[in-house]
Amino acid sequence: MVNDVKLRKKPQKSENDHSNKSTQDKDEIKPKYGPMPRNTTFRVLSRGVMIIGVMVYVWYYSNGKRESSLAKQNTIYQTRGQHVDCHPDFINEIKGFPGCVPKKCGRFVSDRIVTEYEADILLWFAKRGMALTNVSGGAAIIDLHSGTMSYQDKFMNFYRANLSYFITPTDLHTYKGVREKIQSAVADFFGINVDSLYLTHPTFFSRLSNKEAVTLNDQYWHIHVDKHTYESFHYTTLLYLNDYETDFKGGRFMFVNDFNKPTKNITVEPRKGRVSMFTSGAENPHFVEKVSEGQRYAITISFTCNEKKKINDPTMKTSH
Ligand SMILES: O=C(O)CCC(=O)C(=O)O
Ligand SMILES: [Fe+2]
Numbered sequence: 001m002v003n004d005v006k007l008r009k010k011p012q013k014s015e016n017d018h019s020n021k022s023t024q025d026k027d028e029i030k031p032k033y034g035p036m037p038r039n040t041t042f043r044v045l046s047r048g049v050m051i052i053g054v055m056v057y058v059w060y061y062s063n064g065k066r067e068s069s070l071a072k073q074n075t076i077y078q079t080r081g082q083h084v085d086c087h088p089d090f091i092n093e094i095k096g097f098p099g100c101v102p103k104k105c106g107r108f109v110s111d112r113i114v115t116e117y118e119a120d121i122l123l124w125f126a127k128r129g130m131a132l133t134n135v136s137g138g139a140a141i142i143d144l145h146s147g148t149m150s151y152q153d154k155f156m157n158f159y160r161a162n163l164s165y166f167i168t169p170t171d172l173h174t175y176k177g178v179r180e181k182i183q184s185a186v187a188d189f190f191g192i193n194v195d196s197l198y199l200t201h202p203t204f205f206s207r208l209s210n211k212e213a214v215t216l217n218d219q220y221w222h223i224h225v226d227k228h229t230y231e232s233f234h235y236t237t238l239l240y241l242n243d244y245e246t247d248f249k250g251g252r253f254m255f256v257n258d259f260n261k262p263t264k265n266i267t268v269e270p271r272k273g274r275v276s277m278f279t280s281g282a283e284n285p286h287f288v289e290k291v292s293e294g295q296r297y298a299i300t301i302s303f304t305c306n307e308k309k310k311i312n313d314p315t316m317k318t319s320h
Helices: 021-025 040-062 088-094 116-130 169-190
Strands: 067-071 080-084 105-110 139-142 148-151 154-157 198-208 235-240 248-250 253-256 265-268 275-279 286-288 291-294 296-304
Touching (some): 067 105, 105 169, 116 169, 116 198, 116 235, 169 198, 169 235, 169 296
Antiparallel strands (some): 080 105, 105 275, 139 148, 139 198, 148 154, 198 296, 235 275, 235 296, 253 265
16 A cells, blocks of 8 residues: 655754754654744744734635625515614704604615515516616616606606506506505504605616616616605615516615715615615615616605605506
8 A cells, every 4th residue: 555644854964953852853844935933923923914814814705895784685584674873964854753753773674575476566567667768878767656757868757758558557556555565664663653654756666787877867876875865755665676696686785884984885685575674864875786787676665754745656547
């Protein structure tokens, strides 16, 4: 049998070698990268540097570019969420609406509010509607309330253009039912009165793709605070209509830890029927990662505490 253990050469004894014999007899390993540092301080330091290097490497790569996941596409969540401190401006503004002040600010995700069937009805509706949009850039929207729809690099009104034939009573019925369930969930999660909450503008379907941006509206990947963009918002909800990784790549939703100095993303991977809900103040800055393949469908359903900013559910009457 071949013995595959390599025998190391014993070092040649030199004339002026005064080291003691017992050390000599031990198998000495010749360092591959030159002599080992003899000085203890230097040794400790070099080990420290090495350990820190390994830790930084592991942290950087395992933490995947400083990300933590709030919701994975392939996991079904009853509820998963985080509390964050409300931004003082948000509290100052919302406290004028008793019954609507959250017990705590934060973000929640749930896969148990909207069924896959409901999400499918809304997805088919969105696909039928978007087929009329012919957009130039990567973002298209349909707003059932106002009739706004993306068209090339602008918007048009599909009610006025007599294009509302793509809307069916089932679509509107499903849309309203889903809105009601999401509204109750928001009230539940944030500990507020469901009747103090009103649907507000804009509430819209979106389709995002990897098409080059043509207008500012196409640039959905910028960090923003919803309340800064839409003053009437108090609670933002998102309903995802198709699946991250299966129907499209990229397009994850990211909360960031700090608007001015973002160092960490908290990710929500879209999943059909998944609802994400969060307080719309500066405690929840966020953006959508660029879609790299496919088309991502979602609905932004927005709520306000200000009855004056309320919008109604669309009906066949308003939509024809
Ligand atoms: O589609 C999403 O996931 C989020 C979109 C968004 O940030 C918004 O509508 O304000
Ligand atoms: Fe947003």
